Amino acid sequence: MRWWVRVAVLLGALVVWQLVSVLAANPYFPPPLRILEAAARLWPSAHFTADVLPSLARVFGGWAAASVVGVAFGVALGRSRALADYFEFVFTFLRTLPPPLLVPVFMLVFGISTEMEVVTIAFGTVWPVLLNAVDGARSVDPVLADTARVFRLSRARWIFGVVLPAAGPKIFAGLRVSLSIALILMVISEVVGATSGIGYQLGTAQGASDLPGMWAWIALISLLGYLLNRGLLAVEHRALAWSRP
Amino acid sequence: MSMLEVAGLGHAYGGVDAVSDVSFVVEPGELVCIVGPSGCGKSTLLRCIAGLLPPTRGTVSLHGDRVVGVPSDLAVVFQDYSRSLLPWRTVAGNVEFPLRDRGLSTVERRSRVEEALSWVGLSEAAGKHPFELSGGMQQRVSIARALAYRPALMLMDEPFASVDAQTRADLEDLVLTVRASAGMTVLLVTHDIDESVYLADRVLVLSQSPATVVETLKVDLSSPRDQITTRGTDTFVRLRTEIARQIRR
Numbered sequence: 001m002r003w004w005v006r007v008a009v010l011l012g013a014l015v016v017w018q019l020v021s022v023l024a025a026n027p028y029f030p031p032p033l034r035i036l037e038a039a040a041r042l043w044p045s046a047h048f049t050a051d052v053l054p055s056l057a058r059v060f061g062g063w064a065a066a067s068v069v070g071v072a073f074g075v076a077l078g079r080s081r082a083l084a085d086y087f088e089f090v091f092t093f094l095r096t097l098p099p100p101l102l103v104p105v106f107m108l109v110f111g112i113s114t115e116m117e118v119v120t121i122a123f124g125t126v127w128p129v130l131l132n133a134v135d136g137a138r139s140v141d142p143v144l145a146d147t148a149r150v151f152r153l154s155r156a157r158w159i160f161g162v163v164l165p166a167a168g169p170k171i172f173a174g175l176r177v178s179l180s181i182a183l184i185l186m187v188i189s190e191v192v193g194a195t196s197g198i199g200y201q202l203g204t205a206q207g208a209s210d211l212p213g214m215w216a217w218i219a220l221i222s223l224l225g226y227l228l229n230r231g232l233l234a235v236e237h238r239a240l241a242w243s244r245p
Numbered sequence: 246m247s248m249l250e251v252a253g254l255g256h257a258y259g260g261v262d263a264v265s266d267v268s269f270v271v272e273p274g275e276l277v278c279i280v281g282p283s284g285c286g287k288s289t290l291l292r293c294i295a296g297l298l299p300p301t302r303g304t305v306s307l308h309g310d311r312v313v314g315v316p317s318d319l320a321v322v323f324q325d326y327s328r329s330l331l332p333w334r335t336v337a338g339n340v341e342f343p344l345r346d347r348g349l350s351t352v353e354r355r356s357r358v359e360e361a362l363s364w365v366g367l368s369e370a371a372g373k374h375p376f377e378l379s380g381g382m383q384q385r386v387s388i389a390r391a392l393a394y395r396p397a398l399m400l401m402d403e404p405f406a407s408v409d410a411q412t413r414a415d416l417e418d419l420v421l422t423v424r425a426s427a428g429m430t431v432l433l434v435t436h437d438i439d440e441s442v443y444l445a446d447r448v449l450v451l452s453q454s455p456a457t458v459v460e461t462l463k464v465d466l467s468s469p470r471d472q473i474t475t476r477g478t479d480t481f482v483r484l485r486t487e488i489a490r491q492i493r494r
Contacts, residue, residue, distance in 0.1 A: 143328035146297055150321045151343030151394060161342065165333045242333035242374055 030212045038212035039219060047201060052220070055186055055197040058114060059228075062121025063182040070126045070178075071171060074133020075163055084134070091130065099124025099181070100188050107193045117189040117197075124185045125178035132174030136167025169243050172236045179232055183225050198224075246309050248273045248398055248430045249294070253303035255455075256289050262455035263289040266303070269449055269458055271398070276424055276431040278441035281451030282492055287434045290456055291402050294432070295321050308397060320391035324403040326384040330375045337362065337371040340390045347394075361393035364423045381412035385419065392427055401433040405440070414472050417444055421470060438492070442484045443470060450491045460491045 014032050021031040043052070077084045077091075103120055110116035140163055148158050164171075190199025198217055205213035249271040256264040263286040271277045281287050292298040294305050296315040305312040307319065323329045330339050340358045349357070362368045365385040375383050384404060391399050401420075405413040417440060424431055435441050441448045442464055450460040466480055475481055 141328045143323055143325045144331070146321070147323065147329045149297060149315050150295060150319070152315055152317055152346065153343065154346045157342075157346055162331065165331070168333075242376070 028211060030215060034212045035215040035219060038210075038216035042201075042213060042216050043220060051197050051201050054114070055190065055199065056224070058117045058121060058190075058197065059179075059182045059186045062118045062185070063125050063179055065118070066122040066124075066126035066178060066182075067129050067175060069122075070129030070174065071133045071164075074130045074171075075137045075159065075167065077130075078134040078137025078167070079140075079159075079163060091127075095127035095131070099185055103189055103192055106189075112193045112195065116193055117186065120189045121182050121185045125182045128177040128181065129171065129174040132170045132177075133167055136170030137163050139170070140166045168240055172232075172240060176229065176232055176236075179228055180225060183221065183228070187221060247271065247306075248275070248308055249432065250306040250309075251294065251303070252306075254290070254293055254300050254305060255302035256286075256293055256298065257301045258289075264293065264300075265455040265457050267451075267456065267458055268303075269461065271430060271432055273430055274428060275446050276421075276433065276444060277447045277449060278445035279432065279434045279449045279451060280438055280441040280488060280492070281436065281456055282453055283436050285451050285454045286456035287436070287451060288402055290451075291321075291400055291432075291434050295319060295400055318395075318397040320394045320396035320399050322384070322387050322391050322399065322401040322404045324406050326380065326387045326407070327375070329387055330383060330390075332375055335372050335374055336367060336378070336386050336389075339375065339386055340393050343390060343394050357393045357395070358389075361389040364392055364426060365389045365419060379412075381408045381416060384408060384416060388416075388419070388423070392423060392429070395427075397430065399429050399431045401431065403435055404433065406436070413440075418470075418472065420444060421468075425468075438485050438488045439476065442466075442481055442488065443472075443475060448484070448488060450488050460488075462487060 018031050018033060021029050073087075077087060099120065102123060103116075106116045106119050106123075110119060144162060144166065148162055153161070186197070187199040187202065190197035191203045194200045198221055202214060202217040202221075205211075205217060247270040251270070252268050254264060254267040255262065267290060269277075279287060279290070289298065293300040294312070296305070296312045296319070299313075307316045310316070331342060334342060337358050340361055341354055344354045344357060358371075359368065362371055365388055367382065367385050367389060370378060370382065375386065378386070384407075388404070404420075405416050408416065420431070420433075421444065423429070433441075433444060445464050448462045448464060449458050450462065451457065452459045462484060464480075464484060466475055466478065
């Protein structure tokens with residue numbers, strides 16, 4: 001579809017929203033222009049360094065740590081029957097825990113701190129990466145595995161030169177799921193246990209009945225989610241160019 | 246000393262014999278074809294020789310050394326070229342990849358890649374990815390990869406079973422010329438009787454499963470061989486008839 005059609009649909013939706021919310025005059029649902037006003041006031045202010053950047057740092061920190069751990073464990077489990085036998089049950093159990101459930105626990109352990117938020121994000125985002133990496137590492141073609149053995153590849157070259165690239169499409173799928181979970185967990189953990197961040201400001205605005213402000217923060221979160229996903233897709237597009245003949 | 250010596254080799258999957266009591270030798274510089282009916286255990290035999298599968302009985306020796314695990318101077322060309330190449334690497338990258346753990350300098354690696362690609366006629370395609378090539382060209386890449394590795398023995402497992410007839414003829418001739426220029430010892434497994442006669446210095450005929458060698462035939466056809474004239478000679482026709490009779494038995 002042409003880009004201007006998409007923009008037109010988006011603008012149309014905004015216009016309808018504006019009209020409906022002005023007519024309804026419900027204070028909980030301010031019109032988009034009011035929200036935009038609030039956004040223009042809040043986003044570029046001191047909040048940017050005090051809240052937006054810390055939030056992003058937590059998302060990236062937690063997500064990056066989870067990605068490294070998830071890929072490392074996932075590849076090990078995917079290539080070793082014995083390891084998988086030991087850990088699969090434990091992991092299946094752990095991943096069914098809804099991550100927000102552990103926020104109170106992590107709050108007790110780490111207090112209201114950045115560690116708590118990063119650990120919450122990391123715990124919640126590690127599973128999609130891990131399970132996809134297991135799947136990807138397992139799906140390395142047996143002929144390719146024989147080829148690697150015939151040419152006596154070193155262990156490192158086998159893992160980094162064959163298994164990881166072969167598992168790449170699956171790993172990226174996991175990374176994308178994880179990134180959106182990271183954003184959700186960032187907000188949840190900041191609403192309940194932080195003194196800075198987008199989630200914290202969202203909670204504060206809600207408490208102060210600054211409803212346009214609250215909506216402005218919500219809009220920022222969805223905008224960030226969109227941009228992060230686009231960024232990751234761009235990286236994936238480059239890294240996996242070979243998989244789209 | 247023989248390049249390859251297989252003695253009393255047998256392999257059983259869960260008590261059922263796939264290969265039983267196979268013995269033969271391959272001399273340096275020889276091209277030997279193993280021909281046998283489909284499903285007779287040819288691939289199992291080849292995997293045992295390559296060290297990918299430990300044999301249940303018997304021994305395999307490569308220039309006198311007993312094979313335990315994959316030997317360092319052996320290469321295999323698999324039937325499934327598309328699954329044996331790395332799709333994320335270019336043609337040159339694929340050929341170069343196994344050389345990286347062999348302690349060669351960058352210059353040496355590059356010159357081996359160039360040489361191997363020119364042998365198989367793919368110098369122009371060095372920067373392409375496998376998916377941009379036809380099946381026959383992909384199989385050339387995996388042959389080039391094996392050649393650049395400079396193995397003492399090259400094993401080929403039904404290497405031309407997945408390409409069309411014309412490509413197949415081209416690749417057969419390629420193997421003959423490349424083997425002459427590289428001075429390679431080749432052991433090729435096939436189910437195609439004509440192909441085995443056309444390519445080989447010697448043909449080993451395998452029985453139905455469990456595979457065992459029922460006949461060894463010397464192919465006294467002159468070189469270089471030609472797809473049309475060689476296949477029309479009396480010797481060729483006599484050999485293929487003989488092998489067909491052995492396999493039918």
